Amino acid sequence: MKNILHPPDDIRCMKTLNKDKIKTTVQVHCLSINEKKLQGIVPLLKNYLMKIEKFKPIQHIADNKVEIYLSPELIKNWSGLPNDIQSALEKNSVTENDLKIKNVELTYENFSAEDLLRAILPADKEGLSSFTKIGHIVHVNLREHLLPFKSIIGDILFDKVQGCKSVVNKVNMIDNTYRNFHMELLKGENNMITAVKENNCTFKFDFSKVxxxxxxxxxxxxxxxxxxxxxxxxxxxxxxxxxxxxxxxxxxxxxxxxxxxxxxxxxxxxxxxxxxxxxxxxxxxxxxxxxxxxxxxxxxxxxxxxxxxxxxxxxxxxxxxxxxxxxxxxxxxxxxxxxxxxxxxxxxxxxxxxxxxxxxxxxxxxxxxxxxxxxxxxxxxxxxxxxxxxxxxxxxxxxxxxxxxxxxxxxxxxxxxxxxxxxxxxxxxxxxx
The missing domain is CATH 3.40.50.150 (Vaccinia Virus protein VP39)
Structure with a gap:
């Protein structure tokens, strides 16, 4: 299934983060109902709600009205809802006439780090497959073809990974004697002393030296x-x-x-x-x-x-x-x-x-x-x-x-x-x- 809720196509190969350019508009089907019906309607539609970062699929508007935004990937018209859901909605006096199309603008804030990096990094080469969070540090291992994008990678991960204060890139192989490696700070604080919790224990260490x-x-x-x-x-x-x-x-x-x-x-x-x-x-x-x-x-x-x-x-x-x-x-x-x-x-x-x-x-x-x-x-x-x-x-x-x-x-x-x-x-x- 094609992902409709994706960043705009024209940000491919962006090297410097420009949040203002990361905007796109999508058409979304929206049910407009009386607020009193909400309790009976939401359980019926919980699997069909529009789910994207920092967007509320249920929004209260004036005159005791509520708008329920449905996933554009799943629902393209009334008949896109299963028959049993349609019947249950109609029993609650919600019909096809209550389903409207609305234009929703999505911005940088609505997209995950993975969505943004997938849209920005070259499509014909391997992207950033993963990153690791160690306490407040996000660690990446950038291949050579991704180095021109290291600044925007650092910016996006710094913004999007919860609790991140530093983004670092490994710049050489692990030292076989002490099992550590040199790192380049891409974004944030140059503080490599961090702490993690694992197996009911807390471990503190200098990530640059161990x-x-x-x-x-x-x-x-x-x-x-x-x-x-x-x-x-x-x-x-x-x-x-x-x-x-x-x-x-x-x-x-x-x-x-x-x-x-x-x-x-x-x-x-x-x-x-x-x-x-x-x-x-x-x-x-x-x-x-x-x-x-x-x-x-x-x-x-x-x-x-x-x-x-x-x-x-x-x-x-x-x-x-x-x-x-x-x-x-x-x-x-x-x-x-x-x-x-x-x-x-x-x-x-x-x-x-x-x-x-x-x-x-x-x-x-x-x-x-x-x-x-x-x-x-x-x-x-x-x-x-x-x-x-x-x-x-x-x-x-x-x-x-x-x-x-x-x-x-x-x-x-x-x-x-x-x-x-x-x-x-x-x-x-x-x-x-």
């Missing part, structure tokens, strides 16, 4: 729901605490680590701000490998002896897989008690390709000395871009891995055999053509 992705809120919640009181969480790349703080608030025993000094500062701040007891929370400012080799090595045996459920989150998708090898041979056999409850790793990674589940499995097996059977779940968290997926791989951390002496011995012969068979079958098929 990593935060609001699109991972649901994933954070999924993991927190897997944890119970007195479970143990080792958070290797904790950031400002989206896994660690809610887990500790749930009275899990949490060891949270991040290499970035700014992330570590806000991690500690957020623990105090959310009234997390030191009984349940310890924080560290170490490299991930160092944290595994020292703090996990120190605290894992104790918690295994206590038969606690143990979870390890590794949320550094671009690099986390490279840290898995630090678990191999972490202990001498006599340093580790017999395992009755196997620790689980939630490893996050990026893969590119259509068969993302197999690609994630192959990535783990190429970088970690585990069996195929140790990979117990592969879950697609979100689509990052075309054919690029963020995955969560759940790995069973067995005693064999933790005490192995053959650090780089591969244990996925069945996996290799399947790949060899597929390759052989494909070659035979090619030769038969």
């Amino acid at each position: 990593y935060w992705n609001s699109r991972l809120c649901t994933e954070h919640e999924r993991i927190i729901k897997k944890l119970n009181q007195q479970d143990v969480l080792f958070d290797v790349f904790a950031g400002v605490g989206p896994f660690s703080i809610p887990a500790a608030k749930k009275r899990c025993i949490v060891y949270a680590n991040d290499l970035n000094p700014e992330s570590y500062k806000w991690l500690e701040y957020n623990a105090k701000a959310n009234k997390i007891s030191n009984e349940y929370f310890q924080s560290f400012n170490k490299d991930g490998a160092d944290f595994i080799k020292t703090m996990i090595k120190k605290h894992l045996p104790i918690n295994l002896e206590n038969e606690n459920n143990i979870f390890i989150t590794m949320n550094l998708p671009a690099l986390a897989v490279n840290f898995l090898a630090n678990f191999e041979g972490l202990f001498n056999p006599d340093e580790l008690p017999n395992i009755t409850k196997t620790p689980l790793i939630f490893l996050y990674c990026f893969v590119k390709g259509e068969n993302y589940t197999e690609l994630a499995k192959e990535l783990i097996l190429e970088n970690f000395n585990c069996n195929v059977s140790d990979i117990i779940d592969i879950f697609r968290v979100r689509t990052v871009s075309s054919l690029k997926e963020m995955m969560r791989v759940t790995i069973r951390l067995t005693r064999e891995i933790l005490t192995t002496e053959n650090l780089r011995k591969r244990k996925f012969e069945d996996h290799e055999d399947n790949n060899t068979k597929r390759s052989k079958d494909g070659k035979e098929q090619e030769e038969s053509r």
Whole structure:
């Protein structure tokens, strides 16, 4: 169905916001009725009202009259109303004679940010597919062809996104060491210290110096729901605490680590701000490998002896897989008690390709000395871009891995055999053509 309630066509490729030019007139069918009939009429028409920003579909006018504006996309004449609605209106003494056509002027104020940007940005190229709100900050990632429009994009988002005080554009790739990126202020205050609420916790941080992705809120919640009181969480790349703080608030025993000094500062701040007891929370400012080799090595045996459920989150998708090898041979056999409850790793990674589940499995097996059977779940968290997926791989951390002496011995012969068979079958098929 064509959208009639859209901005004017002549604003395409506007680079400087001119609100006066964003005006259009549409013809709308309007029922004019006595105000006394309103209570019986509105429930009949609630699905057919004209719905657009800052426009009242029910307007009181003089002489106890009310005008009810109907959606021009749905109602083009009296017969456009379903027969049962027509009959119900007529029982209330409202007939086709009460339906009038009125010209309604729509302005900049009536259109959403999405409507305006869709009308303004080039039609033959990919538009601004999404933006993210982090507290008072609206964050965009503009592709090169949208940079000439960055000023008007900033103006529109600043105006239209509720609570927005700053609009920023990412200007380079995320720094792999500290997971932050340089930003360009498009509109508003140059204040990057913000706060967000997630999973019954408040997180404050400097968005220009730490990593935060609001699109991972649901994933954070999924993991927190897997944890119970007195479970143990080792958070290797904790950031400002989206896994660690809610887990500790749930009275899990949490060891949270991040290499970035700014992330570590806000991690500690957020623990105090959310009234997390030191009984349940310890924080560290170490490299991930160092944290595994020292703090996990120190605290894992104790918690295994206590038969606690143990979870390890590794949320550094671009690099986390490279840290898995630090678990191999972490202990001498006599340093580790017999395992009755196997620790689980939630490893996050990026893969590119259509068969993302197999690609994630192959990535783990190429970088970690585990069996195929140790990979117990592969879950697609979100689509990052075309054919690029963020995955969560759940790995069973067995005693064999933790005490192995053959650090780089591969244990996925069945996996290799399947790949060899597929390759052989494909070659035979090619030769038969």
